[in-house]
Amino acid sequence: MVTVLIPQPLRTLTNGESVLTADGHNIRAVIRDLAPRYPELADRLIDGSRIGRGISLAINGDVVSTGLITRVPEGAEIAIVPQISGGES
Amino acid sequence: MVTAQSQPQSKETEQYNVIGTRPIRHDGVDKVTGAAQYGADISLPGMLAGRVLRSPHAHARIVSIDTSKAEALEGVLAVITNADFPRASDEVIDTGEGTAQLNWVLDNVIASDKVLYKGHAVAAVAATDHHIAEDAVELIEVEYDVLTPVLDVRDAMVDGSPLLHDSLHTGEMDGSKSDNPSNTASHLQFTKGDLDAGFADADVVIEREFETSMAHQGYIEPHNGTAYYRADGTLDIYTSTQGAFVVRDSVAPLLQLSPSQVKVTPMEIGGGFGGKIPVYLEPLAALLSQRTGRPVKLTMNREEVLLATGPTSGTYMRVRMGAKRDGTITAADVHLAFEAGAYPGSPVGAGAMCALAPYDIPNQRIDGYDVVVNKPKTAAYRAPGAPQSEFATESVLNELAEELGLDPLEMRLQNACEEGAQRADGFTYGIIGNVDCLQAAKESPHWQSELEGPNRGRGIAQGFWFNIGFESSAYAQVNGDGSVPLVLGSTDIGGTRASIAMQLAETLGISAEDVHPHVVDTNSVGYTQVTGGSRTTFAGGWAAYECAMDIRRQMEERAAQIWECDASDVSYGDDAIIRGPANEDGNDQQFTFKELAAQLVTSGGHIVGRADVNKTSSGPAFATHIVDVEVDPDTGKVDVLRYTAVQDAGTAIHPAYVEGQMQGGVAQGVGMALNEEYYYDDSGDLKNASLLDYRMPTALDLPMIDSIIVEVPNPGHPYGVRGVGEVPIIPPAPAVRAAIANAIGVHMNELPMSPRAILDATVLGGD
Amino acid sequence: MATEHIVVNCTINGEQTTFLANERDSLLEALRDRIGLTGAKEGCNNGNCGACCVNMDGRIVNSCLVMAAECEGAEVRTVEGLASGDQLSPLQNAFLEQAALQCGICTPGFLVAAEALLEQNPDPSEHEIRYWLAGNLCRCTGYDKIIKAVQQAAGQSVV
Amino acid sequence: MQAVKYARAESVEEAVSLLQDGGAGARPLAGGTDVIVQARERTRDIDLFVDIKHIAEVVAIEHGNDGSLTIGAATPCYEIYGDDSIAEKFPILVDSTSLIGGTAIQGRASLGGNLCNSSPAADGIPSLIVLEAQVEIAGPNGRRTVAVEDFCTGPGQNVLDSGEFVVKLHFPAPAAGSGARFIRFIPRNEMDIAVTNAATQLRLDGDGNVTWARISVGAVAPTPLLVADAAAAIVGQPLSEDSIAAAAAASSAAANPITDMRGSIRQRVHLAGVLTERTIRQAAERAA
Numbered sequence A: 001m002v003t004v005l006i007p008q009p010l011r012t013l014t015n016g017e018s019v020l021t022a023d024g025h026n027i028r029a030v031i032r033d034l035a036p037r038y039p040e041l042a043d044r045l046i047d048g049s050r051i052g053r054g055i056s057l058a059i060n061g062d063v064v065s066t067g068l069i070t071r072v073p074e075g076a077e078i079a080i081v082p083q084i085s086g087g088e089s
Numbered sequence B: 001m002v003t004a005q006s007q008p009q010s011k012e013t014e015q016y017n018v019i020g021t022r023p024i025r026h027d028g029v030d031k032v033t034g035a036a037q038y039g040a041d042i043s044l045p046g047m048l049a050g051r052v053l054r055s056p057h058a059h060a061r062i063v064s065i066d067t068s069k070a071e072a073l074e075g076v077l078a079v080i081t082n083a084d085f086p087r088a089s090d091e092v093i094d095t096g097e098g099t100a101q102l103n104w105v106l107d108n109v110i111a112s113d114k115v116l117y118k119g120h121a122v123a124a125v126a127a128t129d130h131h132i133a134e135d136a137v138e139l140i141e142v143e144y145d146v147l148t149p150v151l152d153v154r155d156a157m158v159d160g161s162p163l164l165h166d167s168l169h170t171g172e173m174d175g176s177k178s179d180n181p182s183n184t185a186s187h188l189q190f191t192k193g194d195l196d197a198g199f200a201d202a203d204v205v206i207e208r209e210f211e212t213s214m215a216h217q218g219y220i221e222p223h224n225g226t227a228y229y230r231a232d233g234t235l236d237i238y239t240s241t242q243g244a245f246v247v248r249d250s251v252a253p254l255l256q257l258s259p260s261q262v263k264v265t266p267m268e269i270g271g272g273f274g275g276k277i278p279v280y281l282e283p284l285a286a287l288l289s290q291r292t293g294r295p296v297k298l299t300m301n302r303e304e305v306l307l308a309t310g311p312t313s314g315t316y317m318r319v320r321m322g323a324k325r326d327g328t329i330t331a332a333d334v335h336l337a338f339e340a341g342a343y344p345g346s347p348v349g350a351g352a353m354c355a356l357a358p359y360d361i362p363n364q365r366i367d368g369y370d371v372v373v374n375k376p377k378t379a380a381y382r383a384p385g386a387p388q389s390e391f392a393t394e395s396v397l398n399e400l401a402e403e404l405g406l407d408p409l410e411m412r413l414q415n416a417c418e419e420g421a422q423r424a425d426g427f428t429y430g431i432i433g434n435v436d437c438l439q440a441a442k443e444s445p446h447w448q449s450e451l452e453g454p455n456r457g458r459g460i461a462q463g464f465w466f467n468i469g470f471e472s473s474a475y476a477q478v479n480g481d482g483s484v485p486l487v488l489g490s491t492d493i494g495g496t497r498a499s500i501a502m503q504l505a506e507t508l509g510i511s512a513e514d515v516h517p518h519v520v521d522t523n524s525v526g527y528t529q530v531t532g533g534s535r536t537t538f539a540g541g542w543a544a545y546e547c548a549m550d551i552r553r554q555m556e557e558r559a560a561q562i563w564e565c566d567a568s569d570v571s572y573g574d575d576a577i578i579r580g581p582a583n584e585d586g587n588d589q590q591f592t593f594k595e596l597a598a599q600l601v602t603s604g605g606h607i608v609g610r611a612d613v614n615k616t617s618s619g620p621a622f623a624t625h626i627v628d629v630e631v632d633p634d635t636g637k638v639d640v641l642r643y644t645a646v647q648d649a650g651t652a653i654h655p656a657y658v659e660g661q662m663q664g665g666v667a668q669g670v671g672m673a674l675n676e677e678y679y680y681d682d683s684g685d686l687k688n689a690s691l692l693d694y695r696m697p698t699a700l701d702l703p704m705i706d707s708i709i710v711e712v713p714n715p716g717h718p719y720g721v722r723g724v725g726e727v728p729i730i731p732p733a734p735a736v737r738a739a740i741a742n743a744i745g746v747h748m749n750e751l752p753m754s755p756r757a758i759l760d761a762t763v764l765g766g767d
Numbered sequence C: 001m002a003t004e005h006i007v008v009n010c011t012i013n014g015e016q017t018t019f020l021a022n023e024r025d026s027l028l029e030a031l032r033d034r035i036g037l038t039g040a041k042e043g044c045n046n047g048n049c050g051a052c053c054v055n056m057d058g059r060i061v062n063s064c065l066v067m068a069a070e071c072e073g074a075e076v077r078t079v080e081g082l083a084s085g086d087q088l089s090p091l092q093n094a095f096l097e098q099a100a101l102q103c104g105i106c107t108p109g110f111l112v113a114a115e116a117l118l119e120q121n122p123d124p125s126e127h128e129i130r131y132w133l134a135g136n137l138c139r140c141t142g143y144d145k146i147i148k149a150v151q152q153a154a155g156q157s158v159v
Numbered sequence D: 001m002q003a004v005k006y007a008r009a010e011s012v013e014e015a016v017s018l019l020q021d022g023g024a025g026a027r028p029l030a031g032g033t034d035v036i037v038q039a040r041e042r043t044r045d046i047d048l049f050v051d052i053k054h055i056a057e058v059v060a061i062e063h064g065n066d067g068s069l070t071i072g073a074a075t076p077c078y079e080i081y082g083d084d085s086i087a088e089k090f091p092i093l094v095d096s097t098s099l100i101g102g103t104a105i106q107g108r109a110s111l112g113g114n115l116c117n118s119s120p121a122a123d124g125i126p127s128l129i130v131l132e133a134q135v136e137i138a139g140p141n142g143r144r145t146v147a148v149e150d151f152c153t154g155p156g157q158n159v160l161d162s163g164e165f166v167v168k169l170h171f172p173a174p175a176a177g178s179g180a181r182f183i184r185f186i187p188r189n190e191m192d193i194a195v196t197n198a199a200t201q202l203r204l205d206g207d208g209n210v211t212w213a214r215i216s217v218g219a220v221a222p223t224p225l226l227v228a229d230a231a232a233a234i235v236g237q238p239l240s241e242d243s244i245a246a247a248a249a250a251s252s253a254a255a256n257p258i259t260d261m262r263g264s265i266r267q268r269v270h271l272a273g274v275l276t277e278r279t280i281r282q283a284a285e286r287a288a
Helices: A008-013 A027-034 A039-045 B028-033 B068-072 B102-109 B130-138 B153-157 B195-201 B244-254 B282-292 B302-308 B348-354 B386-404 B408-415 B434-443 B496-508 B536-563 B593-599 B655-674 B732-744 B755-761 C027-035 C090-097 C107-120 C126-132 C144-153 D012-025 D035-040 D077-081 D084-089 D091-097 D111-117 D125-130 D228-234 D241-254 D265-287
Strands: A002-005 A019-022 A055-059 A077-082 B048-054 B060-066 B076-081 B092-094 B099-101 B121-127 B141-146 B169-172 B177-181 B184-192 B204-212 B224-229 B235-239 B262-266 B296-299 B315-323 B329-341 B363-372 B456-465 B470-478 B484-488 B515-519 B577-580 B589-592 B607-615 B621-632 B637-648 B705-710 C005-012 C015-022 C053-056 C059-062 C075-077 D005-008 D026-029 D048-051 D061-063 D069-072 D134-139 D142-147 D152-154 D165-171 D178-185 D196-204 D209-218
Touching (some): A008 B184, B048 B302, B076 B282, B102 B244, B153 B363, B195 B315, B224 B282, B235 B282, B315 B386, B329 B348, B329 B386, B348 B363, B386 B456, B386 B732, B434 B456, B456 B732, B470 B536, B589 B593, B637 B755, B655 B732, C005 C027, C090 C107, C090 C144, C107 C144, C126 C144, D077 D091, D091 D111, D091 D178, D111 D125, D125 D178, D125 D209, D196 D265, D209 D265
Parallel strands (some): B048 B296, D026 D048
Antiparallel strands (some): B470 B484, B577 B589, C053 C075, D134 D142, D178 D196
């Protein structure tokens, strides 16, 4: 069982729910598990073979960089954040 | 935990032999003798010089372009416009700082139907000499239908504002789009707790509005790009870039080539700070080379750099924050509107994530808007978005402390996030150095000292940046003399050859000098993400560590072969002694690294270690800055008298370069605070596109910058590294603002806090 | 718009040099494009960054603000002339030891400028160093370590 | 860079003839710190540089026996502020020449060039004005002399006719009891163009009365201004807070600036007063 935190703007896709629970060993499996209950959310989170446009997923605070096959440990917390960027000297 | 600047090695790093020392950087001699080859230094046989014609208007429809006179000029070999590129789709590509639609990437490189900012490229020329190329662009005739420009983020968001893109609709995080086209490209929001209840709990609520100007990264080396399209259909690119693979993966689709046809060689780079991630000249040079069959070099001059390459966003921000009398912050409401420039993609998302990140505030709402305006497309700039958003929030926090009569440092300690705290965006912190930085600042000689004298003031601010990980690659070979060439894909902007090589050396138990790092082209190393996001020493170091562990395993195996024993009986110690079981005579068998290296060739050949990592963890960085200023009340000028920067580096691999990042970040932050701005007239003409009038700090504008490195090792890295490059640019502006208020009692709500702005807010009495 | 070429005779890093330049070339362009000495860098091309600093007849100048044609008979020293063979100058060593460079693009200009300072003022104060180098912009270091490197090269104790 | 040719003049006559033959596109080349940029950025049509730095009198510093001073128009700044005698007798020239550009600019830039560039914000001109400098001009009709405050006629414009160039600047000996100071205001501590600048020369008698003064402010009008009203406000009495404030107010009143990226109208008007006050006080210190 993992926890998926739904940010305010996405709660239109979850009937207002802010925290969902789901099962799945990787990101794709978690989203598939959510899909029957929250089809619009699942559509938002998956774009073909990759994570949906303009958003990133974070597992226990670490941004996912290996896409839908990223392993999700049992009990993990998944956050949905906008895609972000960086630059240094 | 705290290390003084003069100490060669910190307590935290005493366990290490190489990490924490200050070796001479490997590329140093080339860089003090003039031998290092930067992008513009390249010369290829038969090379042509290119030049770009740029729009004199901020917003206009291109009616026609006549290149015939330019083409007729003797010495001109090709003239290209957007129409000469293959049609780009709206496919989304990885641009190294996020993603972008390919057609917008192309349109920013060279305008199609509209020019969207002054300096927008319109045509490009290749000629036998750069003087001729310059003459040729003067001969290109462009007819424009001039449109009303939109220059301010709030104006751009208003219904009925002139639109930059008819096809742009506001995107929400849930994937929905606005019905009507808009200059607001997207809206995001983070929430936590109950905002109304939080404000109801507060004894004091302060609300402030802030405006900040666009500001440029200001690297001293202008952009450049050299391309050679060969007869066999392969394309060589030489450029100063923070991400050679990003250049490859941007140029290839624009010219409809396979990435395998494109080889990008990252030249030495004269600063980037995020601004040398996007492509500008490389696709133009590539097409000009394709047209002429000869190498083409394009360089920008400084005016072009300021007009047409990515600054960071100008913003309008509003922050409302409430606290109880005891200093507990109960609620914060943050509104961020960021100028993206001509195409969507401001760093408002990162700004929103960082805005309140140092503090455990139960009730929060953070709204962010990404808005297009007729100014250059913004690019990443050192902790993109955070200097703006944290300027707003730190400033209001300082005013709350003032209002409540509390010590601003104590109030921060009282509300500081610690391990286990969760941000509004959902991240839960692991082990972080937030409190440690504040404590170190509190104990610093600077904070403990008294500041005396009229018109002088002291300010403090905190900063946060999340840092990133992602893909890095490293290969290393063991030579017979024990030296180890290390092959990297990360452009070295500030000493990362050294910091990565040191982690390889540490893991192998050899000296930093025995490792020879090389930054190579995209065909010679595995995929490596940009040098940016404070990821290079982190992820590159991780790759080096794994690469070294690969070598250690292979050397154990080789020793086992030589000793004819089982590899599991051989161990490679951290002291670089490879120990095996006792031999037939009962004597211990062992090799030093060099002894075994010398036997590799005759015992089965060389050893090559390799690693490709893709790290999801990062290691958040915090910083606390203290500044003393003196304000001349008659002129509005602010002098920085004393500065102390405290920062959690995780583990400082090369402390001198950690200090250097901290000091450099402070200098840029002070520049942003006091003088750096994009000064436009009403027509959208940038009036200060030179280093004379875009006023970056000189040596005479700064004091020595005391740097205190705090080391709270990142548990998510083999050596505890956190990124260090970005966070130090964040606290200077709010700290300077607080110091000005402390000096003359005036709170400035705009950046830069220039003499003009301060006079306007004081003796000249408001607007 | 005719582009004509000129022949210039001068001394560069102690060597008698004759080069062919476009008459429109600045000294910076001549050094980089005609002579192949790319140590001096173009940062702004109008005298505001100091990356192109060279020593001309004993004074530091912005080579972007000198016409190549003006160099007839002149003595020019560039960053390439600071070391003797593989022996770095004390200032070059100090820059390395103090980690006074990050990206390194401004370094040639700073070295040429600081070398000239120490020639005429062997024991400068921190303020004198900062004042002398105010025309050389560095965007990476915040100047701290550059100042310390000059102090080290001047034989001063560096904290 | 425009297609510009280069000619080196060995004498004043040769320079005049080269400039005359070159017509409107010919420009004297002294330190080049302005004209080379203008040619490169095509903000002025220039097709010939006439290098005047190899003419002895154009790069010479001469101290007259009477305490007067003559500076060749192309003499680089560093030679001016490095001249011990100038530092002693004309410290205001050190004020100006040591803050025009950075060290590398000062290796080339000259007071003559600063004058002929005729920027309203020039950091050399207010000092020349308060020192009552005379500008010696050579041209096809021989030489003529112009008072420096009459030299500039607008931004980038001056009294030079075709074929003319500035050969040298003459400074009368400062009378006993004189003191002069130039100050500019810039946002940074170096390398900027003045937002506003000001110069004051004044003379004190033995009783501390101001017997004579000249005050000039720059970057507040199309040309650097000689503000007679400001001088009049302090002359004929000892310096007082009131007289200094009156002078400052006179400078602010004379100011008629523009708003641009370097400063606003009201900022410049205000600074004209602030800098007038500061230069008066510091000139008086030097006079004492």
